[in-house]
Amino acid sequence: MRILFYLILLTVSIFAKNNFTEKRYFYTLDKTTIFKGSVDIVNDSSMVVSYVSPINKKLIQNGNKLTIEDLDEKKTQVVDLSKRMDMNMYFSFMRAINKKDFETLKTYFDIVKNDFSYSLSPKSKIKKVIEKMDIVMQGDNIRKMMIYFKNRDTIEITIP
C-alpha cells in the first residue's frame, strides 16, 4: 500500500515551485479532507514537499534519502530510498514527468492524449490499487490531476 503514498508525492511534484490544494475523498467514510501546501523541486535529485494545513509537515528528498519532518511535534523520520522499491518507482515517475519522458511513463501506464489532457491507465503493479489517472493541462503546465483508486477513493490536486 505504501506505493500510494508515493503516488501522492508524484502528483505534487509535477507542480514544481507551486502551491497546491489536495482534496482526498474517502469512500468508506464518505468524507473529504482538503490539504494545502507547496512543492519545491530543487534539482534533479532533490525536492521538498511542505504541508501547511491541516498538518504541518515537510518531506525532503535528497538522492537516496527521504526525511519526513513533523514541524509541530518536532519529530523526524529518515527513510533510505535505495532499499525501497516502491519509493524508487515514485522517483522514476517523478523524473519521467519532470522531463516529460513519456517513454518511461509508458513502462507503467498506457497513455492517451486528448486535446487538453492525458489519461493514464496503469499496467504494472499499481494496477491493483489505481483505476486510472487524469492530467489536465493549461498550455505546457499541469492544471489539475485526478487519481481514481480501486477502492473508490479519489484525490484531486489543483493549482490555485
Next chain:
Amino acid sequence: MKLQYRERIRFLLVAFIIIFLGIVFLWKYPPVGDISKALPNDDAIKVLDDYNRFNSSKKLFILVKGFNDASLNKANKISKELSSLSQVENVYFDMDIDSDTKEYFSKSWYYFSDFDSSVKSFEQVKQKLKNLSDQMMSGDVYTPLNTDDPMGLFSQPTFIQSANQDGKLIVPNKGYCIIASIRPSVGDMEKSTILYNEVKSTFDKYGDSIIVYSPNFYSVENSAYISNDIHKITIITIIILISVYFFLLRTKVMLLFSMTTLFVSALIAVLVLRVFFDDVSILVVAFGASIATIAEDYLFMLFLNDDYKHKRFNKQVFWGFIATIFGLFVLSFISFPLISQLAIFALVSLSISYVIFAFIFPKLEFYSKENKEIQLTHNFNRYAKIPPILITIISIILILISIPRLNFDSNFRNLDYQNIPLLEAEKMFEQSLGESRMPVLIYGKSREDLLEKSKEIRKLLPTSYTVANVSLSGKDAKNRYDILKNYNFDLLNKNIEKASKEVGFRDGTFANSYNGIKNISTYNFDDKVINKLGFEIIKTDRGYMTLGYIMPNDKKYIENMPSVLVIDSKYLLSYSANKALSSFKLFFIIGFIGLVALIVFVVRKRFLYALNFLFFPTALVLSMFAMIGNFNLMHIFALFLMMIYGIDYGIYLANDKLGNSMRAVFYSCMTTFAGFGILSLSSVPAVYSMGYVSIVAILAILILFFQKKERG
C-alpha cells in the same frame, strides 16, 4: 663405443622416458593455484569448506557504472549476454519476484506475520476504528483503509530487500548491478577457467565502464600470475646455472646431465606428492626448481674433490645429505599441506639427486680433467681469521634481541598474489550488497531442528536474516494453525461491523475482513522458493546446515551457541595459521636439536665452526624479520631450509683442507642464489618471502667463510 658413452646414453634415455611420462601425467592432473588448498585441514578450514558448498558462494557480479539511460541500456544488454554463457545458471537484475514466490508468500502470509492473539473487546475495536478514521482524514500521506486486517492483528513480515532503483538491482552511488549464479565452485579450476574466458571475451568490449567480479576468478588469475612468475624465475635460474657450469666449472657435458638429474628428481617428487595429496599446490612447482638446486651441493662436492675420478665414497657429503633428509623428514609431519608438500617434495627430489650424483655419476665418468684450474679459493684460508666463538656470541645476541620483536602475520591471504583489482572489487560488492552482514553457518540434526535453531537466532537477533525469515518449522506451523483456528474471528467481525457504523464507516466496509483465515491451508515448506529466496538447506554427515546472516556487532551473542558458527574467513584462516605456527615451533625445536646433535657427532673437533652455519644464518634472518616488522609461514619454512643448507656447508667445510670444499660451497651458494635468491623477484608474497630469507642466509654463509678453523 666406449663404456662411458654407453652409460651416458642409457642414462639420458631412461631420464627422458621418465620426463615424458611425468609431463603427460602432470598435463592431465595439473597443480592447483588456489592457495586455500594448501591450508591445514583443521576445524577452521572444514568450516570454510562447508561454507563453500553453498550455491550462494557461487556468484558472479557485474557493476555497470552510472545511473543514466545509457547505463541502464548497457546493463540490460549485459544481463542478456550473461544469460547466454555456458557456466551461468541464472541472472538477476530485475527486482520482480516470480509467480511461485508470490504464491508462496500469499499462502504463508498468516504464518510468517506476528499475530496478536489477544481477544479484543467491543470498546477496543471501536477505539481502533476511530483511530483509523482519524489517521485517514488527517494523515500526512494518503493511507488507504486496510479492510483485510482493520485491527492490525498481523504485522508485516520483515524481509531484506536489495538496494534497487526503478526495480533494478544497484550498488548504491555506483551503478546498476547484475548478479549471476554460476555453475563452477571456487575450487573447480577447469570450469572456472571456462567461465573466466567466456566472461573476458564477452565483456572486454565494455572496458572500464563495468567491473566484473567472482571469487572463482582468484584461482584463475592468480594461477596465471604465479605461472608467469615461475617461467620468469626458471629462465633466470637456468641462465645462472648454465653460467656456473660454463664459466666456473667449465664442463658443458656435465651441465646436461646434472640438469636432467634435477629435472627427473623434481618430476618424480611431484608425482610422489600426488600419491599423498589430492591437490598439489602450484606453489610447490614454483619452489621446485629452487629446492632441486640444493642437490647441486652434492655434485659440486663430489666433482671438485675428485671423488668421481677416484671412485671414493665422500662421508661429508653423505652426512650433509643425512642432515638435510633428517630436517625435511621432521618437517614433513607438519599438518600444513603446503609446508609438508614442500618438505616431501624436497626430501624425495634431494634423495633421488643424491643417489644419482653419488652412485650413478661415477659410472658416467665425469673427471676433473673437465675441471680446469680455477683458483678462486686458493689460499683463502689466510683471510679466515674470525674466531668461531665470536660468531656464536654475535648470533646469540642477535637472536635474543630479535625474538621479542617478532610479529607473526597470520593472514594467509597475504601470502597469495595480491590481485588488487579483484580485491577491490570484492570489497566494493561485499560492502554494498552484503550491508556488512556476516554469514553464519547453522547446523541441525534434522531439517526441523535446523529451522528451530534458525528461529532461535531470529528471536535473539531481530536484525538477523536466516531461513526462519521465509519459512517455519513444522512445529511452529502447526502451533500457528491451531492458534488461528481457535481464535474467535466471528465474534471479532461482529464487533467490527457494529463499531464501524458507530464510527461512521459505510455499511459493509468490513464485510470481508479476516475472510482469508476461514480457508487457511496448512503451511507447506517450498524448497524451490526457499532456494530462490537465497536459502539453501544442505545435507551433511551430521545432519543439515544452512546459511544465515547477522550484523557484525551481534557476533558476541551467538558465539556460545554450539550449532552456529560465524564465517569470519580472516579469523578462521588466522586461527589455522597460528595453529600451524605452534606446530612449526615444535618441529623447529626437534629439528634444531637433532641437527646440533648430528653436527657434534659428525664434525666433532670443529663443531662450533660447523654449528655457526646453523646459528649465524638463523640469527641474521631473525634480525631481518625483526626489522621488517613481521614474518609469515613461508619465511619460517625458508629459514628452516636455509638452516638445513647451512648444516651441509658446515659439515663440508669443517674438514676441508685443500680448499676444494670451499670452492664447492661457493659455487653452491651461487646456485642457491640462482634457485632461491631469484625468488625475491617474484610478485607473489609466498614466493618472494622465501627469496629474501635465502639472500640474507647466503650472505651469512659468505661471511662465515672468514671463520678461523680452530678446534671447537
